[in-house]
Amino acid sequence: MAGMKIDKVELAAPEVLLEDLETFYRTQLHIPVVYDDSRLRLQIGHGTIIFHPVTAERDPFYHFAFLVPGNRFAAAYSWLADRVEILAEIDSQNTVIDFASLNAQACYFHDPAGNIVELIAHRGIAESATPDAAFSADELVGVSEIGLVTPDKPQAARALDETLGLTVWQGELHRSDKLAFLGRQAHTLILATPGRGWLPTGRPAEAHPVRVDVTGARPGHINLANARYQVRGLT
Secondary structure, three states: OOOOEEEEEEEEHHHHHHHHHHHHHHHHOOOOOOEOOEEEEEEEEEEEEEEEEEEOOOOOOOOOEEOOOOOOOOOHHHHOOOOOOOOOOOOOOOOEEEEEHOOOOEEEEEOOOOOEEEEEEOOOOOOOOOOOOOOOOOHOOEEEEEEEEOHHHHHHHHHHHEEEEEEEEEOOOOOOOHHHHHHHHEEEEEEEEOOEEOOOEEEEEEOOEEEEEOOOOEEEEEOOOOEEEEEEEEE
16 A cells, blocks of 8 residues: 555553563663663654563563664665674574565574564665665654564455555465465565474564554454454545
8 A cells, every 4th residue: 555654552561571571772872762661661663662561471572673764774784793693594594584586685683572673774765865874763764564464364455455455465375384474565564374483593473452543554453363452544
């Protein structure tokens, strides 16, 4: 959908790790962080991620991605490597993944809650006028991806299309081993089936509560997976 962007993503995080998450994102990555009514709020370019504290038997974890200017991946990789351990693909040990079908490059890291966080640059999208300069966190463009884990990808895709006008632009709905990408390139809701391994480590995907606001979609509100996921379209 032309113009669609992820405006806000709300996730759950173990209450005991909120301070560690704040220190990690603020001190190591220099991302703007504030506490808001006991919630942790990250400002990622034009997008926001909010962690809500929870106490649960099974700690929640997610896959989400930060968008990097399309011609700044090399600089962003160097910036990240100075601050965190970059995760390697379980089979190849590559720390940079080249998505030829997306014309994109990506790398991954863990935050203190075990979230699988990605930096992704789509060539030709949001490119910088200074491609060779040192990278900084204020160049992050926004939240590029959030994973939604559901056993019925076709049903979720139909509901998102009918209510919000979000359609599949790449991927497979009817194969459990494949992902489906809804929205548009670089601004994507990813549908995955439970147990399907997330890149790069292969950790099996799990379903945990997510609330997402997207702009540029049809106005509306939808609950998926017995209200585990709430997606709202804003003008």
